[in-house]
């Protein structure tokens with residue numbers, strides 16, 4: 001026990017606590033880890049740990065404790081709730097014991113996670129023209145850096161944070177006081193924000209740290225050799241944080257990967273949520289795209305599939321390679337299933353590598369490494385033996401890790417680790433015979449001594465003639481000879497009595513004592529030697545961390561590609577053709593909805609003449625489903641997956657942007673309309689002509705005319721300036737007329753059949769606008785009282801009267817093409833072809849000015865109209881009226 005007095009322990013605890021900025025401290029006191037004072041109360045509350053009282057220097061302190069071997073789950077419990085936990089260990093000093101903080105466990109450096117998901121620690125640095133980002137997963141050794149710049153760098157940086165969903169973020173010194181940025185980080189992730197030494201972010205220091213870890217070569221091969229890049233600053237800070245927290249996993253971070261935001265399809269946080277990639281809008285995992293398409297066999301495969309879905313790619317070559325692998329797997333069911341079955345035997349090698357490096361891997365973990373390594377040659381042979389697989393990129397994939405090296409390490413482990421080792425690494429029994437000579441000698445002598453005891457009773461019986469004699473051992477007396485009372489007279493003189501029982505007597509002899517001491521000595525020596533040898537073996541496995549990561553990654557990739565093939569085969573998906581632009585999906589389906597519904601497939605065609613689709617149709621007809629289906633098919637194609645369609649040609653996009661009604665905005669305390677406009681604003685800023693934009697009901701959150709105006713203007717801007725491929729679902733029937741005047745805007749509608757007051761949803765998408773505005777009709781169907789329905793029709797008519805909106809074509813903002821009259825529901829133009837039926841669509845205009853309040857007419861027509869308006873129908877005879885009409889016609893024609 002500690003040399004410090006009992007009272008001093010609380011004092012020691014409190015002074016260690018003052019040293020650390022961790023939220024909670026636990027301190028080893030003998031065989032226990034103790035929490036005192038506020039920390040004891042916290043663990044009492046949070047983890048239901050029993051809290052007692054400890055008196056110290058006249059005060060009483062709350063105290064809670066757990067045995068040494070049971071600390072891990074408590075630390076994990078605290079860290080998973082977002083606390084940073086400092087662990088102080090006891091060590092020997094000349095005068096007794098002392099304690100120091102050996103590790104600070106934080107959400108981003110927790111090794112003991114049981115979740116298969118990636119667990120990133122992120123560093124983010126702001127510089128003049130953007131941000132540097134570094135992401136490290138201490139559980140797998142993955143380490144990635146990136147930089148984003150440009151006018152929308154803020155949103156790009158936040159997008160990356162959302163994509164990696166880090167457990168912990170270290171903001172650089174420039175960001176620490178930027179409350180609005182930090183608030184946005186909190187909104188998009190569940191990360192804990194931790195403050196790390198500002199010096200660690202300094203360019204020189206960070207570059208030094210990064211070079212030390214990955215080597216100068218690695219930095220220069222990624223073009224980061226100047227060392228003052230923002231991503232290197234973020235990387236250096238992350239490395240120094242991992243080191244400072246004492247997790248001991250730096251060695252597993254073997255490879256620096258750099259990526260460019262342009263390598264991946266931009267998917268902002270809103271879009272990832274809207275498309276329900278990994279969870280539904282209601283927060284369920286089930287019903288997400290990921291859960292629907294996931295057939296992986298390993299947790300590393302699951303993790304990788306999720307990563308692929310969250311980070312679709314833009315390089316057509318890389319995607320075609322994945323497609324070819326999926327196609328090969330799709331064609332060879334037998335080999336695929338054999339490989340998947342073998343993969344199921346693999347454990348998470350990336351995680352095991354980190355455990356080996358941190359020294360926390362036990363003998364069972366090394367057996368897992370052995371068994372997982374054995375999977376590689378088996379699957380590689382299966383690939384080589386299946387003709388349709390051996391000619392595919394899968395052959396290259398399985399030959400990536402060095403097979404000889406894999407085999408050497410596997411053999412070493414097979415020869416070293418015992419088949420059924422104990423759970424602790426200190427008691428011996430971890431290693432096999434034949435692995436180490438000294439160990440074998442120890443085991444031999446140990447066995448020989450045990451054997452001596454096993455046969456002792458028989459030997460003594462025949463030597464002494466005692467028939468009631470047995471040899472046994474217990475905790476207090478050790479080994480002894482037990483002789484029945486009736487035979488005690490035959491006991492030889494070297495027997496030394498140690499205990500008298502009712503019917504027997506116990507004895508020991510010098511030799512027995514000597515043998516017993518030898519057995520204990522051998523057991524102790526065996527424990528020590530095995531621990532030492534095991535440590536060396538684990539060290540060698542740790543030295544192979546990179547190999548383990550390579551094999552782990554290869555098996556995960558195989559697992560994901562096979563999983564995509566399984567889903568494609570089971571659901572009739574096809575390989576999409578990747579093209580430069582445009583979109584031609586024949587008989588496309590929604591990948592998630594098709595699983596639970598008799599799905600009606602639909603076509604989608606978009607090209608340079610048809611870039612903007614206005615999607616109309618009654619409520620619940622399937623507008624949102626249709627648009628999401630387009631987005632998801634595009635996304636799946638850029639994951640390298642097959643897609644739910646009869647055939648598909650997909651133009652590779654640089655980003656997918658969506659704005660759909662979200663459910664949880666009010667819960668976040670922001671006005672729905674404000675959020676809607678922020679999202680719209682982000683899309684208008686970020687989308688390019690290579691992007692896909694999905695807008696569902698933009699403008700709905702405000703007054704109708706405000707809404708129409710915003711939707712109208714956004715359509716013009718997207719069409720004229722951005723030129724992104726856009727699908728826009730709207731209930732504003734008025735917008736459908738835009739197709740007549742904006743060159744590349746087309747209408748499609750989801751058809752519904754209406755008979756005898758019933759609407760049957762056909763779920764079929766057809767060209768052209770829907771032929772009526774359904775809102776009031778739906779109110780009618782829903783049983784809203786007739787007077788209200790009729791009155792609303794009246795009101796709608798009134799509202800539409802004499803309201804007009806101009807449509808602007810591309811080119812100068814002054815060039816007014818057409819005026820939309822909400823009263824008539826028609827466009828009016830004064831130029832050539834002035835009936836507004838579309839002849840102005842090429843953007844040429846005869847230059848006449850239009851009046852935003854309505855078309856300006858020539859004086860003669862004005863006069864005719866005013867006469868018409870003045871006619872008192874009741875006072876004029878039919879004959880007079882006919883001749884008046886003839887006269888008006890003539891005057892208008894001659895004008």
Ligand SMILES: Nc1ncnc2c1ncn2[C@@H]1O[C@H](COP(=O)(O)OP(=O)(O)OP(=O)(O)O)[C@@H](O)[C@H]1O
Pocket residue numbers: 593597598599600601602617618619620621622623624625626763764
């Ligand atoms: N092609 C289809 N085949 C079968 N069912 C479909 C199809 N499209 C949509 N559905 C189903 O129809 C329902 C309504 O779809 P959706 O939400 O897309 O309609 P909507 O027109 O966007 O509705 P609202 O205008 O009210 O937002 C959903 O339950 C969906 O599963």
